Amino acid sequence: MASECFTKDHEWIRVEGGVGTVGITDHAQGQLGDVVFVEVPEPGRKVTAGEAVAVVESVKAASDVFAPVSGEILEANGELAANFALVNEDAEGKAWFFKIRLADESQLAGLMDRAAYEAFIKESH
């Protein structure tokens, strides 16, 4: 079964069999507004947790998407690269940004579960 974690920077990661799927949260897309550009990372790139690996831009501003964990990028979402508005339509589903092979699954322990993330966004508003 996949385990789902969230970062304070509003990324989600779902991990199954040592591979994580990463995107931005529905809360984040709502705050951004209409997404007009997305840049996803090249497969094969090795990244460390907290590193800027993708970009999402709204009409107003550009935001980095950070790697929630360290590892190797396995795949980027081609459908997202062709249809940026997918982020606004289905941020936590079809609009995943990339898949990453985790270097160290114990890093997940430093992230939040859904209940903790929801409490976190409530608190910061």
Next chain:
Amino acid sequence: MGLEMSAAPGTEQSLKRTPLYDLHLALGARMVPFAGYAMPVQYPPGILKEHLHTRDKAGLFDVSHMGQASLIGPSHAGVAAALEALVPADISNLGLGRQRYTQLLTDGGGIIDDLMVTRSASAKEDGNLTLVVNASRKDVDYTHISRRLPSDVRLEPMPDRALLALQGPAAVDVLAKHSSAVAGLGFMAASSGSIGGIDCRISRSGYTGEDGFEISVAASRAADLANLLLADERVKPIGLGARDSLRLEAGLCLYGHDIDETTSPIEADLAWSIQKRRRTEGGFPGAARIQEELARGPRRRRIGLRPEGRAPAREGTEILSMLGERLGIVTSGGFGPSVSGPVAMGYVLADYASPGTPVNLMVRGKALAAEIVTLPFVPHRYARKS
């Protein structure tokens, strides 16, 4: 990811509010700090839809944060001469009920602020000019102007007035339902009149590139006026986000970004706003530099940029020649909803300012191909009288 658009908690209390603050909240606006005010950056439909609605029908903007002030002197000649000592536009030949765009200049010819100057349509009010200045520059402007006025001319800020803008192709029909004062106004003309029984000062101008109006109204009647206009189904409230993308597509400067005290009106491609007599006679701050730049051309020029592909180039992006020489910097950039792609403006060395020149923009460490283009990105649709 970073969420730059959310206001830091606790900042709202110290912010000033416009007379439409409660209406913005009732309309579901997301409020952000802007020039010391709590302002709506967007309403529930979002920036993209608000932008396109304004170009399609009509958008209502609260611009009450801007500074409105009267310059009062003994006669039009007297007040015009006093203002001409501060700005490069011809104010003395400004007709009754006419409006002009100009800039307050430093002694070095840099831009302290850009502003609209209006002469009342009523000869009885002669000797009185109305100024509209940027919110972020109000205090600087008022101090600067007051210090340099002759003793028989005074500046009176009007903090008890709100300013609304109704912009878009339907704006004239919407207003004409409630007012007989608007249909006869041409672009950059102004008049006093009633809109649905509310006393207003109306000018046919704006900051979107569309036909439209700016309406000054007593703060106490601002919400009544806004509600009256919003009752028309063609009118939607529009936030600062779309105001910025609309003015960028229209090629209009944003103070503090595209122009500031280091840029001259000639570098900023605003020579059109300096009328012939002033070019010849000078007599405004920085005249020597400006006349020199008019004669020989400025060192750098404001230009439009169309990046290839879909990635926007934001403010601060470096502009490089195809050989890698640094040519200048992007001063405003983003996504143009009507263009349906990235658009930007910035400054480059004058030799590279010709439309069609290929350049590279350094976006996140990568060279992004772009082309210098003529501004505006979307043709102006002002109600000019031929």
